[in-house]
Amino acid sequence: MTDGSPSPDTTRERIIAAAEQLFRDIGFQKTTVADIARTLSMSPANVYRFFASKKDINEAVAERMTGRKRNRIEAVAKEPGTARERMRRLLTEMHVMMAEFADADAKIQEMVAVAIAESWSVIHNHIRDLDTIIANVVREGIAEGEFSDVDPEVAGPCVRAAMTRFCHPSVLVMCRDIPQPTLDEQIDFILAALGAGRQGAPRRAGETARAS
Template sequence: MEDRPVRTATGADEVRARILDAAEQRFRRVGHYRTSVADIAAELGMSPANIYRFFPSRDAINESICGRVVDEVAEIASAIARAEAPAKQKLDQLLTAVHQHNKMMLVNARPMHELIVVATPRNWPIIQAHTERMVTIFERIIREGIETGEFDVEDAAEAARAVRSAFMPFLHPILIEHCARHRENIEAGLRGQIRFILKSLSKSG
């Protein structure tokens, strides 16, 4: 099989996207553990060598697919942050929506959930970038709340990091899976933790 070289930046981007599309489809069917570079190449009628022209390693493909998955979460959060609503309401909706998305991925897209489970404790660069992006979104909402008098904190950035830490049991894929496996009442815990976070940010009295 002879692969035709891609000569333009646009063409290279298109091929990279095709490779990632094929990889993601296979990941969703059988999981990343059961997908090799040869499998992805076969889906596209390419040689494995051609895949490596665009991705230096199999790990690079895994991380790119992981990026697509976490981008879905960040887009949900960004859309809520941009909405015209009180800061308290937006933060409540954001935390709830992100948790529900992650929980539904466990049920309906388990192979992708498993990829995130692998990526999170290893702190892949894409996970680090996603974490910073989410903290920035939290900070934006908290700043709005400070400006409107809904929140009473001195440092919005510090408060955003504290919100992420406080909400970790409902964000981390391994912790979500643990609760589901042990049939814990995660919804009651979710509502209670959100109330705690909002009260901690709010003006006293």
């Protein structure tokens, strides 16, 4: 039996949700643990029962946000269609999400910029998750005969890196006035590279280039 009080997991989620809203309203650097506690009608000491520091709350909010993005991309990757069609859709979705982010939530963008600059673990985990999702589609494309027989674990990071112009918040903003490549042109290039089977395609781990 329970006494009707929220579970620790529920309280933790309430703290993260309140922190995210405050980050959007006043910025993550201006938000204090006392602000979060006040919003939830609890004491700062109670917040510290669930998070050892404000930095831990920052990372939990970032994980919540990247988790939503990961779920959207993963859902697109699992939609019906050929591997090439799904790759195009998931790369497009990656760009759409980042464009939405770049056009709004200026105060949240500040947190993301700091997270990238300081190499928060949540950023590394998010990149790893994206690489895995892309690699899985590449693997399926190889099995279906749509892509060359490359190493999916190498191709995943290569594809993600090739989308930097369209999926990195700072680079996306800096390149907005540069006309080419367009998103479709970049994705066409990536799909051609995956399907070309040329010597320059990502090799399987441990392989070396043949001497010409």
